[in-house]
Amino acid sequence: MVGRIVDLTHVIEPTAADAERKFVVNIHDALQEVPGTARPEGEWYVMSDVELMDHVGTHIEAPLHCLRDGMDLSQIPLEKLIGEAVILDLRDAYSDSGVTLIQVKKAVDAAGGLKRNDIVFCMMGETDYFSTEGIRWLVDSGIKLMGVDSAGVEIPHSVSHANENHLALFRAEIPLIERLANLDKLSKPRVQVYALPIPVEGLDAFPLRVIAIE
Ligand SMILES: [Zn+2]
Incomplete structure (x- = not known):
């Protein structure tokens, strides 16, 4: 028996011909x-060439995104x-330095706790990125996959370009999903999730379909 299916994926629309080079879908x-x-009327036979920036829409990032020897898409088990x-509601977690460790722990408690090998999906608010302590604590808790409904997790305007938050995840072989959709449509804080990218060798990221079953 399949329960209620919730699609956590944004629809990708082809971009206009004159779109900015970044995030293009042709x-x-x-x-x-x-x-x-x-x-006969109404029939044709088409195949398409697709030109796609690999971080468009709801997409998964493999460790290769920031680590030269990291896993690529085809190597994610x-x-x-x-x-x-576990769905963390961080919509009210405001902080200039990114969602704090205390705010992360509070959201985990509200969701009923965290177990080793959990997936963590986060509903982000105005503060749409993490403090590194917050991310590190999730990594140290033994999560296996992280996702956010914002465009990323990294501290903005970091002059060092250190990608600290990405690296905290990727060094622990935890892939990251960005731009999840519809987390607010879930009625429970713990759901079964399937997040399946196409296994492309040598690629750092790609759009994927993410679904939850309640
Ligand atoms: Zn990305």
């Missing part, structure tokens, strides 16, 4: 119709991508 015909081919997710 779809072109890959096939040319053989001249003289006649098809399926065990990390399927399992129980």
